[in-house]
Amino acid sequence: MQYTDHAVLNASEQLVVAAAAAAAPSVFNTQPWSFAFADGGLEVRADPDDASMPTASAGRDVRLSCGAAVFNARVALARLGHGSRVSVLPDAGEPLLVARVTLSGDAPDPALDALYRWVDTRRTNRYPFRPEGVPAGVLALLHDAARLEGATLRLLDGEPEYQRMLTTIRRAVWTEDESVRDDREARLSPGAGGPAIPVGNLGPVPRRELPNDPPVRDMAEGLDVAGRGSAAFEPHPDLAVLETADDDPGSWVTAGQALQRLLLEATGHGVAASFANQPLEDAELRPVVSGGAAHHGSPQMVLRLGYPTARPPVPPRRPLSEVFPGLRG
Ligand SMILES: Cc1cc2nc3c(=O)[nH]c(=O)nc-3n(C[C@H](O)[C@H](O)[C@H](O)COP(=O)(O)O)c2cc1C
Structure with missing residues (x-):
């Protein structure tokens, strides 16, 4: 059924769409994107500075974001009443054009519409979680959310695999390259625009007491950031790996869509997430993350899931006029 024949979005609708897109999570809060409306659709471009991170995963993380x-x-x-269609990497001659989202003319998907209310509520939460795990039924919903977008959420529910992941994360922390550490330090310094991740979003310094070395990532590991307390973390959070069948730029965009779908779904169920991607940023350790497991995918994100004990503040964002230049005119 043809639901609407609107060919283009008006200015206030464009603003709603761009503001929602800009609220997405991004690697180190780099917000490596820009938005433009053309031919009745939204074009999402990767920031040309995407190679500025010294990690091996920089290009992938930018596409994921x-x-x-x-x-x-x-x-x-969907909230504005439009069905949409996504074309990933639609132009081989323009590799920075990550996706074009056009109006399909169909009725909006009610499942997408229902997720809109969580767009501004979702946060990366690096605070301790409550000790109890996420119920199997809720984890199944998150698994379904990833699957609907073409990815797999692999839960590390077997103890040997869980412990192997903890060891791999620890190895990544110990072997971090000096250039990566320096880059983190620069991004967390007060600088002109303020730190990319402020103290309130870093969460407390995790108390690391073996055997309960928590798999929360301290984004300021090894750095001295004023004003941080420390805390003991939940002993055994749920850990999961988001995987895609292939490992090319299109798959990274798929992984990003799947990530956000499951994060919004999680937020709606009161479940928070943070990430422990250190091993994925290291070319040698990344194969270890999914090596030996009964699966057929490439790891794109390592997630820690649980019920939050604290709510981080609204994280900083670049001005919308910067990421959506059309707003100026
Ligand atoms: C590709 C990607 C990788 C990320 N890696 C990590 C990570 O390893 N650890 C972490 O705590 N947060 C990680 N994040 C979360 C970002 O730091 C976070 O999205 C950003 O600071 C903005 O905060 P928000 O998610 O609360 O909006 C990652 C996000 C993306 C999209």
């Missing part, structure tokens, strides 16, 4: 923004745009379009 853009994928999350694309998913939020679809959700906002």
Whole structure:
């Protein structure tokens, strides 16, 4: 059924869509995207500075972040009453054009519309979680959310695999390259625009007491950031790996959309997430993350899931006029 023949979005609708896209999570809060409306659709471009991070995963992480923004745009379009269609990497001659989201003319997907209310509520939560695990039924919903977007959420529910992951994360922390550490330090310094991740979003310094070395990532590991307390963390959070069948730029955009779908779903169920991607940022350790497991995918994100004990503040974002230049005119 043709639901609407609106060919283009008006200015206030464009603003709603761009604001939702800009609320997506991004690697080190780099927000490596820009948005433009053309031919009645939204174009999402990767930031040309995407190679500025010294990690081996920089290009992948930028596409993943853009994928999350694309998913939020679809959700906002659904809220505005529009079905949408996504074309990933639509132009081989323009590799920075990550996706084009166009109005399909169909009725909006009610499942996407229902996720809109969580777009501004979702946060990366690096505070301790409550000790109890996430119920199997809720984890199954998160698994379904990833699957609907073409990815797999692999739960580390077997003890040997769980312990192997903890060891791999620890190895990544110990072997971090000096250039990566320096880059983290620069991004967390007060600088002109303020730290990319402020103290309130870093969460407390985790008390590391073996055997309960918590798999929460301290984004300021080894750095002295004023004003942080320390805390003991939940002993055994749920850990999961988001995987895609392939491992190319299109798959990274898929992973980003899947990530955001499951994060919004999680938020709606009161479940928070943080990430422990250190081993994925290291070319040698990344194969270890999924090596030996009964699966057929490439690891894209390592998630820690649980019920929060604290709510981080709204994280900083670049001005919308910067990421959506069309707003100026
Ligand atoms: C590709 C990608 C990788 C990320 N890696 C980590 C990570 O390893 N550890 C972590 O705590 N947060 C990680 N994050 C979360 C970002 O730091 C976070 O999205 C950003 O600071 C903005 O905060 P928000 O998610 O609360 O909006 C990652 C996000 C993305 C999209």
